[in-house]
Amino acid sequence: MARRLTCPYCYETFAPREIRFRCNSRLSRTRKQCQRRRDPVLDERFGRRPSHDVGPDFAADGRKSTAVCPDCDGETTYRICPVCHVELPVQFGMVENRLIAMVGARSSGKTIYMTVLLHEMRHKIGEAFGASLMGLDDTTMRRYSSEYEDRLYRDRQMFPPTQTATTNANRVEPLVFRFGLRRRGLFGERPQHSVLSFFDTAGEDFNSRESVELNTRYLTNADGIILLLDPLQMPGARDSAAPGTALPGEDGIDPPINVLSRVSGMLLAAQGGKAAKVDTPIAVVFSKMDAFWHLMENGSPLRSHAPALGRFDVGDSLSVHEEVRQLLREWDGVPVDQSLENTFARYRYFGVSALGRSATPESRVADTGIQPYRVADPLLWLLSEFGSVPKAGRGR
């Protein structure tokens, strides 16, 4: 079968030659010029937001990086997704393209985690790894700062529940970044790039089977999954949370095992029952660990930061993995463990705290500020599984 590509914006797949082009509507060599106009496909996708006028789109050999517009004879380098018509990244199809879906129950902390994770990747982690993370398109850059970063870091506010894919009429828009890493090779240092697409789902969508299916495309076409599980939503853990922890409301609470079984059921069904286990690596991340630090010994790996080696530390990650598995036993989470073991060929446990402290009763960041713990570990593990980040130490 020919190689298929997945659009980082709509997660639909297509063959490289199906990529379309968009005329740049500049004055061409033959003194012709295409008018900018509305693109109904883009309008439909970004319905509520006024999308601007763009050059006409046309079909040509999508395996090439340029094409000549049949109307004005102008040469264009704008390649667009044949399904959603969003402009594809430069070098799309040539550099690695990694799509990461983030799933979890309502209020498990996905939006906050994603915001803090990306912030950390752009600052501290980026520095340690010699890596950079840049918004790939104007919308991502604008949205990441105005809808995510400013709200949490500048205004110090929590987020309203993320909108469901249902009311949004499939207009879920991932944030798309270019991740660059300097890697030392035979011929000296050279940068290696991959496209990372983050898709923050609404917890509401994992409450029932029908709504999970809406997210099927995002999950089945993802290269890696970050599953956020909230210990505060596990009966065995909730009672031992530090006093003063803001607890998620109890009505409509969905125990993590239910979310996990719906996600696994869906992924297995999508494989058509062919393989025994799902091959997509899944990082199983326990959020809000700050609520449980008082129960942990001082030497616990969950209380410290991962060593800043500039590589993914396998040994450190495995000790966290075991520690979390141990906690899970105490939290009546044995079914979670069994379900993962039976469904996924590659899974790893993580324990993180995005805020480092519970939010205030007014849903604001605590006065001590945002002090994240181990937020980057799950992403670095996935990147190391993809071969985009080097591993250090022995083990898998």
Ligand SMILES: Nc1nc2c(ncn2[C@@H]2O[C@H](COP(=O)(O)OP(=O)(O)OP(=O)(O)O)[C@@H](O)[C@H]2O)c(=O)[nH]1
């Ligand atoms: N103690 C603690 N609480 C957290 C942390 N991260 C998130 N929370 C709490 O969890 C609440 C929900 O976080 P969100 O990120 O909005 O949750 P979500 O999973 O995106 O929720 P939906 O969009 O409804 O699916 C926040 O308002 C915080 O009160 C953390 O690191 N520590």
Ligand SMILES: [Mg+2]
């Ligand atoms: Mg959310």
Ligand SMILES: [Zn+2]
């Ligand atoms: Zn043209």
Ligand SMILES: [Zn+2]
């Ligand atoms: Zn697309």
